[in-house]
Amino acid sequence: MGAVEPRYVALYRAGELERRAEALVARLSSCDICPRECGVNRLENGLGFCHSDRLAVVSTICSHYGEEPVISGSRGSGAVFFGNCNMRCVYCQNHQISQDYKAQQSKEVEPHTLAERMLYLQDELGCHNINFVSPSHFVPQLVQAVLEAVPLGLRLPLVYNTSSYDSIKSLKELDGIISIYLADLRYASNKCGRKFSQVVDYVERARAAIQEMYSQVGDLVVDDEGIAQRGLIVRHLVLPNRLAGSQDSLTWLVHEVSPAVTVSIMSQYFPAHRASRIPLLSRAISSAEYSEVARLVDELGLENGWVQEMGASGNYLPDFASEGDPFSPTVSKLK
Ligand code: SF4
Numbered sequence: 001m002g003a004v005e006p007r008y009v010a011l012y013r014a015g016e017l018e019r020r021a022e023a024l025v026a027r028l029s030s031c032d033i034c035p036r037e038c039g040v041n042r043l044e045n046g047l048g049f050c051h052s053d054r055l056a057v058v059s060t061i062c063s064h065y066g067e068e069p070v071i072s073g074s075r076g077s078g079a080v081f082f083g084n085c086n087m088r089c090v091y092c093q094n095h096q097i098s099q100d101y102k103a104q105q106s107k108e109v110e111p112h113t114l115a116e117r118m119l120y121l122q123d124e125l126g127c128h129n130i131n132f133v134s135p136s137h138f139v140p141q142l143v144q145a146v147l148e149a150v151p152l153g154l155r156l157p158l159v160y161n162t163s164s165y166d167s168i169k170s171l172k173e174l175d176g177i178i179s180i181y182l183a184d185l186r187y188a189s190n191k192c193g194r195k196f197s198q199v200v201d202y203v204e205r206a207r208a209a210i211q212e213m214y215s216q217v218g219d220l221v222v223d224d225e226g227i228a229q230r231g232l233i234v235r236h237l238v239l240p241n242r243l244a245g246s247q248d249s250l251t252w253l254v255h256e257v258s259p260a261v262t263v264s265i266m267s268q269y270f271p272a273h274r275a276s277r278i279p280l281l282s283r284a285i286s287s288a289e290y291s292e293v294a295r296l297v298d299e300l301g302l303e304n305g306w307v308q309e310m311g312a313s314g315n316y317l318p319d320f321a322s323e324g325d326p327f328s329p330t331v332s333k334l335k
Contacts, residue, residue, distance in 0.1 A: 004229060006157055007176040012150040020173045021147045024140035028054065034086045034136045034167050035205045050086045051101040055108040056141035057083030059097035061117050063125045068264050068306055070220065070228040071159060071182065077131040078121030078156065080114070083107055086137045087163050088198040091239075091275035098134060099273070111141060115148035122156050128227045129180065131159040139170045146177060157229055160213075164206035165199055171212045180220075181213035181232045185253065188245025196243070196281065210234060210257060220262040220304065232257075233305070237266045238293050241280045246293045254300045263305035265297060 011017045027033060028042040038048025045053050063076030071077045083097045083104035092098050109117075121127045135142050146154065157179035164183045185206060187193045193202030213232050220231030234253060238244055253261060267290050275281040290310050297307065 006155060006179055008146055008158065009150055009155065011176050012147065017143065017147050017150065017177070020177075021140065021143045024143055024170070024173055028140055032167065033139055033170050035165060035201065036086060037167075050084050050137035051104075052084045052137050055110060056114055056138045056145070057104045057107050058109050058114060058117070059083040059104060059107050061121065063121065063127050064131065067131065067161075067182070068233060070222055070226060070233075071129065071131065071180070073128045073225065073227045075126045075128055077129055077159065078118070078125065078127030079131045079133055080117070080121075081133045082135055082138050084137060085134055085163075087165055089273075090196050090278060091269070091272055091281055093270065093272045094134070095273040111144035112148045114141070114145035115152060115154070118145065118149045118154055118156075119152050122154060127156065129157045129159050130154075131161055131182075133161045134163065135160055136162055136166050136170075139174065143173065143177065159228075162209075164209045165202060166205070166209040168208055168212050171209060171216075175216045179217065179230045180228050181210075181217055182235065183210050183213055183232065184235050184237065185210065185249050186237065186244060188248035188252070192243050192245070196278075207252065207256070210253075214257050214261065219258070219260050231262065233262045233264055235264045235266060236293075237269055238285050238289060239269055239281065240283055240285050240289060242289070243280060247296060250293075250296055250300055250302065254302065259301050260304060261302070263297070263302050265293060265305070265307040267308045267310050 008017060030039050031042050031048055036049050040046030040048040042053045047053060058080060060081040062079055064079035065072045065076050067077050081097060084101060085098040088099060097104060118130050121130060132142055146158070158177060159180045159182055160174065160178040161182040162184065164185060187202050190201060190203050193199040217231050220233060221229050223229050236244065236246065236249060238246060253263070267285060269285055271282050287310060294307055
């Protein structure tokens, strides 16, 4: 358990957590929880782009060892894999749970059930944190569950593990609740975002979201055991044929966020889901592509974080049909 009491406990005692949960749930009646602003009434079973209504869809809960070392540690990260998504990546490795809406319907949970599962991850499995994976469309339900979990004894740091296609208004409601943002920086081109993830404004939205996250939690802070307690980690998945815009994205990060920001450079791309039918995305990255990004990290002076070893492609493919942790790890520290 984290040595320092997370700030969400003070927010709970002050009644602020309850106020935020109510404000967020009210917004579901004309949903603007993520940047798509569908305007559907999710309280009355209205479905927007994410195919999700009033209740959170929780596809898998497990102790997860496949995250960065500061997140997984020795006891695992308490992963809560939400179902459905507000993006539609053609290469999504989690497509079994993110894009098969019918299969996810049976996995809806009330807030108190999610709260009890978080306590299970903390007390029974001894995880280092609670790691909400793909939470952007379930921010109200996440805060409702935390509100229920605090009086039950939840004290772990909370990780918001996101594609970064997040609304600033929703992120502001998470200030003081989330300790660690684990944020993707996927594209530097909206053309790629539109073509491969059905998002027309990814670049400006994700960049604004990452700046907001950084303003809330700042640089990564770890405890005596090297486990993250607070801060931002930016993940960058290298795509073949420079489709991730690594040069543009990482340069932006250094200049507009901070050269001290912690990065996680990922080489694990695999043409999952529909990607094998798209020529530009139908292969793993090459050694030359990997070296180019590794060199760039060096040139830009990014010293904090990790670069995933080459050859990780395929090793990270999860199977959400099986029990337990669907993944496994291989990373090297930057310095
Ligand atoms: S959370 Fe879902 S319904 Fe709400 S705006 Fe985003 S995609 Fe639309």
